[in-house]
Amino acid sequence: MTKLILMHKADSIYDDEPDVVYDFPRAYLKAVQEAVGDWVIYYEPVKAGPRGYFAVARVSEVIEKPGAEGRYLALIEPGSFLPFDREVPRLLDGRPLETALSAPDGAPKKGGAVQSAVRRLPETDFARIINLGLPQELEYMEAVRYDLHTPALQDEALIFDRPVLERLTRRPYRDIAFRRKVREAYGYRCAMSGLQLRNGGGRPEVQAAHIRPVEKQGSDSVRNGLALSGTLHWMFDRGLISVAEDCETILVSRNKVPDDVVGRLIRPDGKLVPPLDIRNAPHPANLRWHRENVFGQAVLNEGTPWG
Incomplete structure (x- = not known):
């Protein structure tokens, strides 16, 4: 090899x-x-x-x-x-x-x-x-990114010295790398609500969603990700929302999501916010997989964020 x-x-x-x-x-x-x-x-x-x-x-x-x-x-x-x-x-x-x-x-x-x-x-x-x-201290960098009271990287005891190949295959490290790239790609703005929310410490309140999950042979490419608020991430993973074939129109499972919830959570024009660099736009194949395998298949037996 x-x-x-x-x-x-x-x-x-x-x-x-x-x-x-x-x-x-x-x-x-x-x-x-x-x-x-x-x-x-x-x-x-x-x-x-x-x-x-x-x-x-x-x-x-x-x-x-x-x-x-x-x-x-x-x-x-x-x-x-x-x-x-x-x-x-x-x-x-x-x-x-x-x-x-x-x-x-x-x-x-x-x-x-x-x-x-x-x-x-x-x-x-x-x-x-x-x-x-892909620096080995990436996990620590992300953990203290918005914490003004945590010492910077001179505290080497908190950084694990991991071999390169272990780092590339370790799921927690990959999740952090994916999250950082996807949120950055969308300017820390939710792609479906258009909102750019931060908490009191400046930490972005937006998550990185895999369009096709890793366990379903999805990748950690930015083109397999969407920056979404917590509620919209939950809805996307459960098939209550998706993205149409035009790769920009937001689809909603109307028989499961009340209209007033749609009005509060989704952009008025019903379109995705594009990433800052169009090369990072969701790949059509990943969106098609989500429509065909996840969208509309939710069974809401665990309650919903809107009650």
Whole structure:
């Protein structure tokens, strides 16, 4: 097995969906086959945008792309994709983070490997990029984020030194990383009510909802998330509300949700608030899964938040 860098462009001719599949030509087949069962880091090239290294995932299988001679698909292991908490720049102090892209004097190389869409990645480079994008103190950072009376990160006794791979697979860590990215994507505003509420300490009163749950092979991609208030999150998980095929109209199970509740909780125009970056908009496939498997199937035997 080997770790890789996978170049991804949103407007590419290749049918990539980073949390599901990576589409690539035959020239990279050997390298990608070596990565089956191992981790890859996604990288956005300079001409495609500013992100640099932006996510990590694990390859589960490589198959030929149906109907496309010379093209292959790397299937991403369900539940393995995780966006970085902070995107990692291509250069740090003017030097590449990948050893293969560095000249002997540490300066960036030009051409050659730099242009390659698939690059092998040494373990040390992998760990360095992960530590920058998904810091091991992330859980502590989130716990004290809005607590003005808690000491900053110098209290190292409160930070567990977890190996990189344990961090990537540990559910509590992934939940925090997902929550931070989804709430940030929507500007800490509920996507269905439009409200941006904070408590007295400044903590946002908005949650991150998985559209397709992780236990149902949903991912931790921002495109599988919605920022929702607590009540709307509860309603969404129980199938009382969903999103229509146009990916913006809010659907309500009218036989289970009173009109006055809809009027208080849902935006007057009945449309989702879009994320700040449209690339983070909910993926149509995830919304379709929710409509087909969750919406309208609620059995309200546990009471409701509105009494």
